[in-house]
Amino acid sequence: MVISDGNDGREKPLLPSENGLLSRPLEWKLSQVFGECAAGEEVQEVDIISAIEFDKSGEHLATGDRGGRLVLFERTDGRDLRSRKELEKMETSMVLRHPEYRYKTEFQSHEPEFDYLKSLEIEEKINKIRWCESTNNALFLLSTNDKTIKLWKVSERKVKKVLEMNVDSSFHFSNGNTLGQFEAHGPVGSLSNGSTSDWIGSSTVGTFMPPSNGIPSLHLPVVSSNEFTHVAKCRRIYTHAHDYHINSISNNSDGETFISSDDLRINLWNMEVSDQSFNIVDIKPANMEDLREVITSAEFHPTHCNILAYSSSKGTIRLVDMRQSALCDRHTKLFEEPEAPKSFFTEIIASISDLKFSRDGCYMVSRDYMTVKLWDLNMGSAPVATFKVHEYLRPKLCDLYEKDAIFDKFECSLSGDGSRVATGSYSNLFRVFGTQVGSEEATTLEASRTPNRRAGHPLQNSGRNLIGFGRRTGGKGSDVDMNGGYSFSSKLLHLAWHPSANLIACAASNSLYMYYA
């Protein structure tokens, strides 16, 4: 077995909760809203949020959108002069207030491109964001669209203004001109061509003997800086390694590598090397006719640098141990639901759209179209728990299929302590389930200013195995119901749980809603 130390002697934040101290269902309140549309304002396609990610400390939040932009938010509350570590300790021990964020900066990460060789347009849409270790007060993050991964450094920089120079700026020619000018006056005509520095080099070697106290008339430029600004700089571009669309990136606990996965392959990169990557998983069959499944998501284990998991369109999760072999086409462990009754749609809805490890690395959650599943890394035969997200849609799968909604990729996110999982649904609704044994928690919230608008709904608080939240609407086949039904067009795909606090950030179209409990 790969994971041997999964449960030994650690505190168990996840199930089962032997002491019977079940946490009560959380009451969610609106914390903040960013980018809400004014009434009557039309949502621009490029503004629709396509990725959300908190950094490890929860101090920062990044969102990416279809227009290829990254927007960064920073935490404003509880900022004091204590070191980062102390702050973190404090947060986990006692959450004083819920985190609040403010807009920090934004920048264009990806631009639309055109692949001339393959006659393919490459969208600028941000598919995934991952935070890296920060250094020197600079933030680092990886962002990817369908083909290209970029490493960004966002730092605070002083706006520098040069106040004083040796040479009056009005008299300051470009380099070449200066030289020409000077040559004309130069006492010796032995100047080589080229720039000022060439010239100095040749002239100073050997003969340069300034007075020992230097030349007093020369001085260094005087620089003033009083303003600060955020500068985003692209440090590396990792590209030309994927034939298919990149669906996920994930950085390793060793701090030096990350993986990127597309439909058929997973590549391993070193952060510092952008011109080569190693293919570690390749499920492309020799004949594409034989293609039975594709990779939908891949993620590194949070602490074991050698373990990664990837999910497939058939609903399976494979665990790979990179220690065993350079090519990891053979999995170490397979996580699979026991055979379910088959229908035309079962295969489609079994496809896993998102896969996350719990923070301690003992569990995984996966999201498929209808459910969220919780897996114990030590048990591959079946999920520990299955949470039905929107069971009321089951009779409507045919409609959903026709509208292509059945291929929507919902994300899921575990809370920092692993005791709850959140995931999105239609009508801008999202659900929060308790993962502990015996927990009945199954809350439905709406990404709006009044998240609990639907609290009075009869199907609302009736436990995890009940049929969800939606009300069957009278209008047959209509997917939009102005009276509080569900809308397939307003889907909540992306959300993220704060790493230590009970705070969920979720994206409804172009708006970012944050809720705390």
Add this chain to the structure above:
Amino acid sequence: MDLTIIKLYDQEDEQKIMSVVDEPLYPIAILIDELKNDDIQLRLNSIRRLSTIARALGEERTRKELIPFLSENNDDDDEVLLAMAEELGGFILYVGGIDYAHVLLPPLETLCTVEETVVREKAVESLCKIGTQMRQNALVEWFIPLIKRLGAGEWFTARVSACGLFHIAYPSAPDHLRAELRAVYKQLCHDDMPMVRRSAASNLGKFAATVEPAYLKTEIMSFFIHLTKDVQDSVRILAVEGCAALGRLLEPQDCVANIVNVIIEFAQDKSWRVRYMVANQLYDLCEAVGPEPTREELVAAYVRLLRDNEAEVRTAAAGKVTNFCKIVSLPLAVHSILPCVKELASDSSQHVRSALASVIMGMAPILGKEATIEQLLPIFLALLKDEFPDVRLNIISKLDQVNQVIGIDLLSQSLLPAIVELAEDKHWRVRLAIIEYIPLLASQLGVAFFDEKLGALCMQWLGDQVFSIREAAANNLKRLAEEFGPEWARQHIVNQVLEKINNGHYLYRMTILNAISLLAPVMGADVTKEIMLPVVINAAKDRVPNIKFNVAKVLQSLIPVVDSDVVDKIIRPCLGELSEDPDVDVRYFAAQALQSCDQNMST
């Protein structure tokens, strides 16, 4: 030059010179200003000329103004920072000598914390360079506090850099500071961040070399053992390198007691990357620990690596098989390593077989004639029939090593089909590779064998579809002519080559012209004049201009080969005709050739 002016005017009235001085200083003034230019190239320029600026400012102002100015300037582009880190390493001269070396530490300290690895490494390198020149008391006063600051830095970048500085300061430190430094290093080995532990692992050898033997055996070894048990593969990989470094420092018996066990454990590590490192370095490790333990324990470890289930590991191990056999006793090699070699010869991975093929011939001299014939020959033969051309090529390339031991006859039967197959491989790079080896083969196989079997092949390549092959074929003919002598070449090469000048395609005719110009110097004046020159002259009447101007070029190359009256009577008239050709290129090259005719006459 400008500064000579300064000297010149130095003694004169100051009033008079100011206007003159300012003007020569102008470029330096610009250079200084450009430290803050918006254009990165100009900033880079200025940083590269930092020594010029320093000299213009003088030592004192360099210390008091330039260095602090640079310390502030740490948010520039990586290229600029890298250049700065490099320049500062040689800056002691400009700040007033060794006594002031410590003023250079602050800017380098900030550079040690930037996120770009190459900049940090350069800064550490420069710090080491300065540190080795600093006086002992200055090291204690300035350098050691710097190490401690970096070692306790909030960001991992500082701590990563710290690891590379200990070996500079440790020997100069008094006892209490030494203890402190060791404690800091221990902390770094236990750091939360794998990046820091990696840096601690890779610098441990250097640091250990400066530590007193007593502490080496206790403290340093405990750091090392800790690193070898790291959960992160990437840290253990670097710890492997430490084995050899530490092994050399320890007494033989300690080495056997401590290091050998670690190596053996590493050779069975769960991670193939660690085993790969062991396979790559086992030979160095064996050298470090000496032949005695090698024989007993490490051979077993090596054999396991040869049978590893990861192909990358086997490839690395297979590539070391000859070297390894050299340091173990013959019976042991035959008994334990040779069976593995046999297995590897039919390994499922072509890379493993290829790595084996590239070294296995070297085993012949080690094993001696009998064992080679008995044990190795079947392997050679099997590898010569390998389905991958790389494997066969690797065998053929080292043929001379076997030839010395057992002679070529035993191999020749298998050799020929292998060569023929490679010669006709559909990948031109493979064909090219085998052509390169033909002269070697010729020298090993002898004239008779060559004439019989390979001569036709060499001619065939002249008509290859790929230019590089035809070019290499022409060159090959020249080398063969050198190997077997002009007489042989006249009989076996020249006529066959010249016949091909009648090829219908001009590109093939061009190859022949090329071959002629290569062969001529080897064949000598007579053969050139009698046999080859007429063919070239004839080709001057070709209908394709490319051939004609190549004729001009060939004739030019023949001028030094043949007698001067041949030049006058045959070559010059022909070139004269070409120089009136309607084609401009033909005229050009003919004129060139005529010019060298003239030069040849005058000398």
